[in-house]
Amino acid sequence: MPDAAQLTETPAKRGEGRRALLEAARLEFEEQGFDGTNSNVIAKRAGFAPQTFYRHFKDKLAIFLEVYAVWVEQEAVELANATSARAFAEAIIAHHTKHKVFRRSLRSLTVEDPAVGAVRAAARQAQIQALxxxxQKFAARTFAEQCATLLTIERLCDAVADGDYDALGVPPAEARATVIRAIRQVVDLP
Structure with a gap:
């Protein structure tokens, strides 16, 4: 029979479990959306029993918010590498396209849940500060104009990712050009 020391998880194993749960949740949210999955499915996908989920996260919303934090960090890294308005636009569009089911859940939860709305607002404020x-062109705008700019670019990229332009008969190159123009108007990128 194993002794107590053998039964106790090491900090490294606990960290691995948390990372595995986050990755499983990310995949579930991207494939099924927030409403299409539950904590038991996430735990099973990570290779754990359902009760293991609750050792790491309070509930499904808590893990969703952590997945969102990682999503925001990944997007920031991708944007930091953009050296032109076109690269900036393509990075956002690619990120939104890759995670479009997750983003649909995010948009819905932002409206439905004040906690998600607050976390998303904080992430957007950080994006505004980074921009x-x-x-200098972006910094010269009022805060209200900066917010409008961020929301406009975000929505245009979602429209490309979600196929809204396609549904209206706008060719993909023209749709992307609208995003690039919007970015060039406010950001110091060629």
Missing amino acids: AQGS
């Missing part, structure tokens, strides 16, 4: 630090 203002990296672009």
Whole structure:
């Protein structure tokens, strides 16, 4: 029979479990959306019993918010590498396209749940600060204009990712050009 030391998870194993649950949740949210999955499915996908989920996360919303935090970090890294308005636009569009089911859940939860709305607002404020630090043109705008710019670019990229332009008969190249123009108007990128 194993002794107590053998039964106790090491910190490294606990961290691995949390990472596995986050990755399983990310995949579930991207494939099924927030409403299409549950904590038991996430735990099973990560290779754990359902009760293991609750050792790491309070509930499904808590893990969703952590997946969102990782999503925001990944997008920031991708945008930091953009050296032109076209690269900036393509990075956002690619990120939104890859995670479009997750983003649909995010948009819905932002409206439905004040906690998600607050976390998303904080992430957007951080994006505005980063843009203002990296672009004199953006920094020169009022905060309201900066917010409008961010929301416009975000929505245009979602429209490309979700196929809204396609449904209206706008060719993909023209749709992307609208995003690039919107970015060039406010950010110091060629």
